[in-house]
Amino acid sequence: MRATTAILLLGTCFFVGIDCYPQESCSAYFASVKMEEVVKPFKSAAELAHHVLLITPSENWRHLVSGDVEFVLKCGSQQDAADLFAALRNTSLHLVDATIAEADQHFIRVRWDQPYRFDMPLTAYRFNFDIPLTAVPHPGEKVIIDGTYSSYSQEPFQINMTNASIHPVPPKPIIHPKQ
Incomplete structure (x- = not known):
């Protein structure tokens, strides 16, 4: 469905x-x-x-x-x-290949870039961390990020997520052509 x-x-x-x-x-x-x-x-x-x-x-x-x-x-x-x-509210979200738009030790704002989406420069998802991050990712990096829907606002538009966790996207294996 x-x-x-x-x-x-x-x-x-x-x-x-x-x-x-x-x-x-x-x-x-x-x-x-x-x-x-x-x-x-x-x-x-x-x-x-x-x-x-x-x-x-x-x-x-x-x-x-x-x-x-x-x-x-x-x-x-x-x-x-x-x-x-x-x-x-209180359900989890798992985003793969999310692009970091803004980050600091306490939160990360991401864009979810998928090929079937329009070119929307939205950074609506804000993932808040309970424990400050020791390694802050840079804008443009691809990550896997999880969180729980907490709240939202329409003006300014923002979806707040809690209980966030972040993982780097694993590198794609290099496939060598057969000779």
Whole structure:
């Protein structure tokens, strides 16, 4: 069900060209195609976020991918964001290949770069550490990071995580071509 929801959300976002995040609208690339004939567009990003929650059973909200969580919390109505976060509070999140955007001894802010996401310069996830880090990662480094949903705010947009742990991404093995 999670994959179906993710595909629906991504497909809808692509064709609708939502401008919730600062990005160039997708509709500019498909000016020759009449979008009204292909997809009935949503009126707003909040309507799309609400639709995601409507088509996903509430017991599966905690299984939404982090990009969908960001979208609903940022672009959804206050009620939709509150309902989603009530389901997420105190659940864990595991991000692989997260990119460090900002870091110090007490917190790390990450971007989650995945090939199917739009170019969103969001750094919404802030992982707070109980014990100060001895080795602070540098911006741009790739890490594996875990944490527990703690709180969020829509303005400024931020998702706070507690009980954070961080691990370096293991290097990919070098494959030598056969001679």
